[in-house]
Amino acid sequence: MQGLREKIEQKTELEKLAKKIDEEYIIQRFRGERTRVSISSGSSQILDEYIDKRQKEVVSKILNTNEQIGTVIDAGCGAGRWTDFFCKRAKEVVGVDKSLDMLRIAKTGKRRNAHFLRSSMTILPFNNSFDLSFCSFSLLLIIRESDFSKAVSELIRVTKSSGKFIIIDITAKTPLITAWTLRRTPNQHIKAFLLHEAVLKDVFGYRSTHTWISVYM
Numbered sequence: 001m002q003g004l005r006e007k008i009e010q011k012t013e014l015e016k017l018a019k020k021i022d023e024e025y026i027i028q029r030f031r032g033e034r035t036r037v038s039i040s041s042g043s044s045q046i047l048d049e050y051i052d053k054r055q056k057e058v059v060s061k062i063l064n065t066n067e068q069i070g071t072v073i074d075a076g077c078g079a080g081r082w083t084d085f086f087c088k089r090a091k092e093v094v095g096v097d098k099s100l101d102m103l104r105i106a107k108t109g110k111r112r113n114a115h116f117l118r119s120s121m122t123i124l125p126f127n128n129s130f131d132l133s134f135c136s137f138s139l140l141l142i143i144r145e146s147d148f149s150k151a152v153s154e155l156i157r158v159t160k161s162s163g164k165f166i167i168i169d170i171t172a173k174t175p176l177i178t179a180w181t182l183r184r185t186p187n188q189h190i191k192a193f194l195l196h197e198a199v200l201k202d203v204f205g206y207r208s209t210h211t212w213i214s215v216y217m
């Protein structure tokens with residue numbers, strides 16, 4: 001009993017700390033001086049731009065860019081670097097983030113086909129209406145195992161059966177992930193990520209329309 005109580009207390013402390021870091025991270029990183037390419041507080045602008053360029057090259061190759069994508073959900077859209085990318089290729093893009101500060105920055109993109117919504121990825125107010133469900137570097141911010149599962153399930157649920165599914169996340173134990181080690185240890189995160197990769201493969205089978213990108217850095 002004692003051990004369990006200690007674990008719960010530790011977890012509560014961890015969550016408080018993670019919330020504080022979230023707030024500080026958003027305020028310091030996105031006060032306007034940074035570009036919308038910014039990805040995290042733990043990386044330099046050069047690294048951000050490198051990652052941004054490399055990821056977009058890969059995603060462009062995967063998607064047939066000659067064909068317009070119908071509707072896209074950008075879950076955990078942050079400052080909107082992917083929302084902008086998809087707005088040029090899709091009819092409608094919905095950027096979802098739980099942070100109002102992030103959404104405020106994302107909205108400066110001024111794309112007519114972009115819509116933004118404050119919501120947690122764990123409860124998405126949509127039916128299966130998206131041709132592409134996309135989530136980049138956001139699952140790694142979810143600490144609770146049950147929330148992690150809920151977010152993955154919700155992303156699956158809101159994707160049309162003919163739709164595509166792309167998740168970019170970190171699956172290697174590297175210095176980049178140390179920025180998030182207070183939320184989950186790298187080992188925990190990688191384990192959860194790989195577990196859900198298996199779940200996704202189960203749900204979507206190996207249909208070529210569904211793509212999972214694991215980013216190894």
Ligand SMILES: C[S@@+](CC[C@H](N)C(=O)[O-])C[C@H]1O[C@@H](n2cnc3c(N)ncnc32)[C@H](O)[C@@H]1O
Pocket residue numbers: 037038039040075076077078079080081082096097098099102119120121122135136137138141142
């Ligand atoms: C590291 S940023 C990544 C932003 C963007 N996807 C990118 O790749 O540049 C993570 C974003 O996920 C958001 N986020 C974290 N947990 C979330 C949740 N449960 N629901 C919605 N957004 C969440 C954060 O507010 C933050 O904007």
